Amino acid sequence: ERDRRVEPIAEPVETADGRPIEVAANVGGDDFAAAATQGADGIGLFRTEFLFLDREEPPTEDEQCEAYADALETFPDGRVIVRTIDVGGDKPLPYREGASERNPFLGARGIRVALEELSDLFETQLRAICRAAATEGGGELAVMFPMIATVEELEEAQARLEAAASALAEEGIEYERPTIGVMIETPSAAFIADELAARVDFLSIGTNDLTQYVMAADRENERVADLQDPLHPAVLRAIDRTTSHGSDAWVGVCGELAGDPAVTELLMGLGVDELSTSPIAIPAVKRRVREVEASAARALADRALEAGTRDAVARLLDGE
Numbered sequence: 171e172r173d174r175r176v177e178p179i180a181e182p183v184e185t186a187d188g189r190p191i192e193v194a195a196n197v198g199g200d201d202f203a204a205a206a207t208q209g210a211d212g213i214g215l216f217r218t219e220f221l222f223l224d225r226e227e228p229p230t231e232d233e234q235c236e237a238y239a240d241a242l243e244t245f246p247d248g249r250v251i252v253r254t255i256d257v258g259g260d261k262p263l264p265y266r267e268g269a270s271e272r273n274p275f276l277g278a279r280g281i282r283v284a285l286e287e288l289s290d291l292f293e294t295q296l297r298a299i300c301r302a303a304a305t306e307g308g309g310e311l312a313v314m315f316p317m318i319a320t321v322e323e324l325e326e327a328q329a330r331l332e333a334a335a336s337a338l339a340e341e342g343i344e345y346e347r348p349t350i351g352v353m354i355e356t357p358s359a360a361f362i363a364d365e366l367a368a369r370v371d372f373l374s375i376g377t378n379d380l381t382q383y384v385m386a387a388d389r390e391n392e393r394v395a396d397l398q399d400p401l402h403p404a405v406l407r408a409i410d411r412t413t414s415h416g417s418d419a420w421v422g423v424c425g426e427l428a429g430d431p432a433v434t435e436l437l438m439g440l441g442v443d444e445l446s447t448s449p450i451a452i453p454a455v456k457r458r459v460r461e462v463e464a465s466a467a468r469a470l471a472d473r474a475l476e477a478g479t480r481d482a483v484a485r486l487l488d489g490e
């Protein structure tokens with residue numbers, strides 16, 4: 171049996187023909203050091219809701235600021251992408267009331283909750299993010315909004331961020347504006363990726379939710395697990411739609427798909443610039459990036475985009 175362990179690669183990697191690809195970590199807790207040990211270039215998805223779960227009260231602005239600054243200090247030359255609180259759907263909050271919903275994954279979750287019921291909490295988080303962005307000796311701090319489905323939601327989130335920054339300025343508190351990104355997790359966001367990309371610095375495709383919504387298959391329902399497949403041609407076309415947005419924004423993938431080295435070449439071919447995955451998967455993904463040739467990757471992606479079935483995609487990936 172082949173040895174599956176791969177030595178971590180500490181430095182940033184590029185494809186065989188010299189295209190730099192950022193390989194970052196998804197983290198939920200405070201294990202930034204473990205991510206760095208696996209060779210992460212930064213944090214591509216900081217699932218901040220984990221700071222809010224399993225406790226009686228939400229974390230304070232100072233507590234949050236410290237957590238984000240810790241992450242930044244771990245990656246002085248990298249980027250840390252802080253995703254704003256993403257609750258609802260599969261992630262209930264103990265101190266959140268709210269009626270139960272018949273279809274929680276299609277209901278009040280992600281940015282929808284942050285802008286409405288949890289707006290105070292969202293304001294505190296945005297202040298903490300702006301303060302942490304000014305951390306000395308830290309890398310670049312970015313903020314990313316989950317479950318965006320409309321331009322209006324993005325613009326409202328940006329307005330709240332601007333309000334938080336202005337308040338800090340008035341109070342004489344040190345802060346910086348983070349770079350801004352949007353998660354592409356809804357079919358709507360993929361279809362209007364051009365509109366969204368024109369307004370932000372980056373897009374990050376959350377293939378877990380994007381697949382769930384494109385395929386109309388609950389990500390937690392075993393009965394439809396076969397449909398919850400990010401390599402279905404429909405999902406690949408949604409990714410292509412996103413990377414073809416036509417503005418300067420870079421595009422990453424932060425769903426589970428990003429951690430599969432068997433798919434790295436295809437994602438490069440589709441025009442993805444960054445991969446963010448579980449720390450444990452990073453060494454193998456970095457190694458795979460170094461083998462990829464842009465022209466072969468593009469040809470593979472072109473053929474995958476013409477595939478009509480999941481089986482046809484599988485055959486392509488098997489080199490048939």
Ligand code: PEP
Nearest residue numbers: 376377378379380424425
């Ligand atoms: C995703 O939906 O792909 C994603 C990365 O976010 P989460 O898994 O936290 O919903």
Ligand code: MG
Nearest residue numbers: 355376378379
């Ligand atoms: Mg998601």
